[in-house]
Amino acid sequence: MSLIEFLGNHTYRMVFFGTMTIGLVAGALGSFAYLRKQSLISDVISHAALPGTLLAFLTAVVVLGADGRNMIALIIGAVIVGTLAVLFANGVTRVSKIRIDTAMAVSLTVFFGGGMLLMRIIANGAFPGKGGIQDYLFGNASVITIADLTTSITVGALALALMLVFWKEFALHTFDPDHSTVLGFRARTIDTLMFATIVIATVIGVKAVGLVLMVAFVVTPPAAARQWTRTLPGMVALSGLFGAVGSGVGAYLSIVLGRVPTGPLIVLTLFAIFLVSLLFSPRRSIITRAISRTRARAALKRELLLASAPAEGALR
Amino acid sequence: MTVTNIVHTAGAPIGTPASPDTALACSTQGLSVAYRAEPVLRSVDFAVPQGVVMGIVGPNGAGKSTLIKAMLGLVRPLTGASEFFGQPLARTRKRVGYMPQSTSVDWDFPTTVLDVVTMGTYGSLGWIRRPGKRERARAVAALEQTGIPDLASRQIGELSGGQRQRVFLARTLVQAPDLYFMDEPFQGIDAKSQQAIVSVLHTLREQGKTVVIVHHDLATVRDYCDHVTLLNRRVVASGPADESFTCENIRTAYEVTAGDDAFLEFAS
Numbered sequence: 001m002s003l004i005e006f007l008g009n010h011t012y013r014m015v016f017f018g019t020m021t022i023g024l025v026a027g028a029l030g031s032f033a034y035l036r037k038q039s040l041i042s043d044v045i046s047h048a049a050l051p052g053t054l055l056a057f058l059t060a061v062v063v064l065g066a067d068g069r070n071m072i073a074l075i076i077g078a079v080i081v082g083t084l085a086v087l088f089a090n091g092v093t094r095v096s097k098i099r100i101d102t103a104m105a106v107s108l109t110v111f112f113g114g115g116m117l118l119m120r121i122i123a124n125g126a127f128p129g130k131g132g133i134q135d136y137l138f139g140n141a142s143v144i145t146i147a148d149l150t151t152s153i154t155v156g157a158l159a160l161a162l163m164l165v166f167w168k169e170f171a172l173h174t175f176d177p178d179h180s181t182v183l184g185f186r187a188r189t190i191d192t193l194m195f196a197t198i199v200i201a202t203v204i205g206v207k208a209v210g211l212v213l214m215v216a217f218v219v220t221p222p223a224a225a226r227q228w229t230r231t232l233p234g235m236v237a238l239s240g241l242f243g244a245v246g247s248g249v250g251a252y253l254s255i256v257l258g259r260v261p262t263g264p265l266i267v268l269t270l271f272a273i274f275l276v277s278l279l280f281s282p283r284r285s286i287i288t289r290a291i292s293r294t295r296a297r298a299a300l301k302r303e304l305l306l307a308s309a310p311a312e313g314a315l316r
Numbered sequence: 317m318t319v320t321n322i323v324h325t326a327g328a329p330i331g332t333p334a335s336p337d338t339a340l341a342c343s344t345q346g347l348s349v350a351y352r353a354e355p356v357l358r359s360v361d362f363a364v365p366q367g368v369v370m371g372i373v374g375p376n377g378a379g380k381s382t383l384i385k386a387m388l389g390l391v392r393p394l395t396g397a398s399e400f401f402g403q404p405l406a407r408t409r410k411r412v413g414y415m416p417q418s419t420s421v422d423w424d425f426p427t428t429v430l431d432v433v434t435m436g437t438y439g440s441l442g443w444i445r446r447p448g449k450r451e452r453a454r455a456v457a458a459l460e461q462t463g464i465p466d467l468a469s470r471q472i473g474e475l476s477g478g479q480r481q482r483v484f485l486a487r488t489l490v491q492a493p494d495l496y497f498m499d500e501p502f503q504g505i506d507a508k509s510q511q512a513i514v515s516v517l518h519t520l521r522e523q524g525k526t527v528v529i530v531h532h533d534l535a536t537v538r539d540y541c542d543h544v545t546l547l548n549r550r551v552v553a554s555g556p557a558d559e560s561f562t563c564e565n566i567r568t569a570y571e572v573t574a575g576d577d578a579f580l581e582f583a584s
Contacts (some may be wrong), residue, residue, distance in 0.1 A: 035425060098544050168446055171433050176421045179487075183439035184406075184415040230471050235426045282348060 012255055015208070018149050019266060020245040022205040023222040025156035027200035027221030027243020029163060031236045032194055034222035035174050039215070040104055041195075042087055045082035045202045046214035047108045050115030052081030053136055053206055053219040054122060061127050068129050069143075069213040071207060078203035078286050085111045085126075086195070116137030141262035152204055159200035163236075166193055171232055209247075209263035217243060227281035246270040271300055341366045341495045341526035342387065342412075347396030349379065349386045358550045360396070364495075364543070368431075369527045371541030373534065375562075375570050378548040380530045381417070384497050387416055390428070400495060410440060413493030417500050418480040422445050423473050430455055430468040440444035450532065458486040458535050463512040472507065478509025485513060496527045502536070514540070537561060 033039050045217050056077025057068035066073075085107045092103040122130050130141060163170060173190040175178040181187050198218070205214045225239035251264030257265070279287055335376060343363035347354045356379045364370045372380045385391040387398040389405055400408040413436075430452065437451040459465045462482040469477070475483065482503055488496060501513055517540060520527055531537060537557070544561040546552040546569040552568075553560040566572075 029334045035422075037422075038554070165444060168438060169443065171427075172438055175425050175432070175435070176416070176425065177433065178385075178416055178420065179414065180438075181390060182388050182412070183491075185438075185443070230424055231428065231431070232426055265582070 003252075006252060006255070011142055014144045014146070014149060015251045015255060015262065016248055017143040018152060018208050019205075019251040019262060020151070020244045021152050021156055022208060023217060023221070023243030023245075023247030023266070023270075024240045025152075025159060025204055025243075026201040026217035027225075027246075028236050028240035029159055029197045030218035030243075031222040031225065031232075031239045032163075032170055032174055033198050033218060034226070035232075036194075036214035038198075039219045039222075040101070041086055042198060042202045042218040043215040044085050044104050044111075045078075045199055046211045047115070048082045048085030048111035049078035049203050049206060049214075050136060050211050051111055052077040052079070052115075053211075054115060054118040054133065055081065057122065057130075057133060058118075058127075061129065068127065069132065071148040071205075073262055074206050075151070075203050076153060078206055079199050081111065082199055082203060083195075118224055135210070136206060137210050137212055138261045139205070139208050139213070139263040141208040141254070143209050145219055148207060149303045152208075156204055159197045159204075162193060162197055166190070170194060205263075209266060210261070213263045213267050216267040216270055217247070219245065220267075222275050224270075224274040225278040227284045230283075242270070242273050246273050255264075327355070340399075341367055341368075342398065342400045342528070344383075344387050344398035345396055347383070347398065348394040349382050349391055350394050353583065355384065355394075356549065357393075360551055362387075362545060362551060362554065364526060364528055365470075366494075366526050367521075367524045368542045369521055369529065369540060370543040370545060371529050371531045371537050371557075372545050373531055373569070374547035374552075376532075377571070380532075380547055381499050383547065384414075384499060384528065388412070389451065389498065395566075411494040413488040413491045413496045415484050415488040415496065415498040415501060417503065418477070418484050419503075423475070424439055425472060426480060427472055429459070429464070429472055429475070431468045432459055432472055432483055433486045433490055436487040439491060453488070454490050454556075460488040461489055462486045462516060464549075471508055476506065477503075478505035481505050482509055482512055485516060489516070494525055495509055498526060498527065499530045500532065501529060502531070502533065513527070 007016065014177040030039070032040070034221040037270075053074045054077075056073045059077070060066045060070060060073045060158060061068040079218065089100065089103040089107040092098055092106065093100045098106075108294050119133065122126055122133060135143065169180070169190050170193075172183070173185065173187065173194070177187055180190065201218055202214055205217055209217065221242040224234065224242050225235050229310055246269045250269035251262055253269065254260045254262045254265040279285055282288075341364045345361050347360040347362070348358055360379075360383060362383065372383060374543060376378055382391055386393045386396075387405075398405065400412050405412065433455040434447050434451055436458070437447055437454060441447060441451070456465060456468065459468055462485050462528065464482050464486070467479060467483075472480075472483065481503070485498075485501065488498070502510055505513075517527060521542075529540065538561065541557055543555060544557045545554040546560060546565050548569045548571070553562070553565040
């Protein structure tokens with residue numbers, strides 16, 4: 001299928017631009033999570049978003065009598081329960097000696113398990129519009145509607161705007177939180193703002209790419225972008241670009257290959273970008289680094305041998 | 317503190333300009349800090365007169381960094397409160413600069429030396445407002461003061477230990493505070509960087525600024541500091557170096573027995 005043919009189709013167009021929006025927002029905002037070494041928070045949020053979206057579905061259908069697949073409802077549900085999961089993980093580390101990585105894994109699995117249980121309950125019950133909720137796991141980009149796309153773009157733009165407005169504070173706090181505090185910027189305020197952006201970056205992909213793989217959208221583009229850039233604005237911009245391009249290409253491939261879920265293919269495309277960055281970036285390539293290290297060691301060895309040679313000669 | 321203020325001024329003869337408290341750059345009373353249930357600092361009283369270089373000296377784990385951090389609100393104290401120029405920190409933030417240990421940040425952060433130094437101006441900018449030409453010019457001036465203007469566009473990951481310390485010093489200088497807290501500024505640096513930092517210290521002293529240095533090298537304490545506080549979870553001695561930095565006090569702070577005096581030759 002040619003690109004023109006591809007973009008001429010309404011559904012394909014929705015998939016293409018929908019996933020690209022998600023990739024752009026998650027990639028750009030993921031940079032800060034990467035630099036704060038908090039990338040896995042996004043994994044906790046996304047897994048906890050499963051019960052969140054399903055509770056939102058139930059609330060919409062049972063209580064409000066509305067369409068349970070409404071994107072705004074899903075996002076609100078995911079944000080609330082995702083935040084609870086992170087607070088739970090933080091709480092566990094605060095009151096116990098359990099480390100944050102363990103606490104996050106506990107939180108992630110228990111919320112996800114609860115989500116799987118809810119999913120079974122919904123699947124067995126008589127709820128209108130329950131078809132398609134299995135897609136939340138791995139995503140189904142072909143069900144993205146214009147309304148969904150508008151919601152994604154609006155929410156994503158909001159998060160990006162937040163980042164741009166508080167750019168200076170985000171950069172300062174990410175680099176040196178103590179310095180930031182002494183200068184008079186309340187750490188809790190900046191943490192909350194940054195957390196809000198990372199939650200949005202994560203849940204924005206609920207419907208199209210699924211919850212299980214969403215973390216890849218937040219983690220992989222920044223890791224790849226870091227290889228090429230020397231400044232924070234450069235890293236955020238390139239990470240957003242990688243996210244958008246990777247998502248676009250992945251979405252295109254998933255449609256061309258037919259009946260392949262979108263999320264996994266995007267993740268594989270993002271990984272390809274990551275791999276190329278790791279191997280071939282000019283300053284941080286693992287190949288050139290290994291070569292120059294070997295050369296330097298060899299030179300050092302020669303130098304040491306030469307230096308000790310005359311002394312040995314004198315002994316004889 | 318207001319109460320003591322009144323007492324002092326009331327007792328002072330007419331014509332004495334300031335009460336003793338306003339002549340203090342910073343002070344803390346009854347400061348205790350505990351990590352979980354383990355006490356790190358016990359009822360520390362600490363005061364630094366304006367215009368002196370105060371060294372905080374003590375063995376590893378004595379709570380030297382913790383004292384600074386607790387005073388600056390980075391660690392929540394169990395008891396005690398601190399004042400800066402007679403006021404709580406929130407009111408005098410702009411007059412107080414903090415240079416943390418350079419190992420406290422990740423130097424692989426994608427940014428340049430000039431950008432890091434410019435961060436020192438963020439406090440005066442406040443929320444949202446961005447640094448402009450003026451802030452960058454100030455950052456360049458601070459880099460010149462620490463002797464590394466040629467590193468301005470360098471990636472911070474490419475700096476040596478001494479250069480990192482000088483970048484952090486420049487970031488503190490750019491803020492133009494009246495009181496400096498420096499946590500181990502001479503840690504792991506080359507002779508040239510050491511000289512650069514010492515010359516900045518001298519300039520600051522000439523300008524009448526107050527400097528509080530966490531320092532662990534007993535041999536150089538007397539070179540840099542007019543006042544010394546010997547700390548080991550509590551204050552062993554504090555005051556002018558001649559009075560506080562004595563063999564006896566060092567022995568107490570470092571918990572060494574009288575026979576083991578090899579390293580006490582630096583004492584007053």
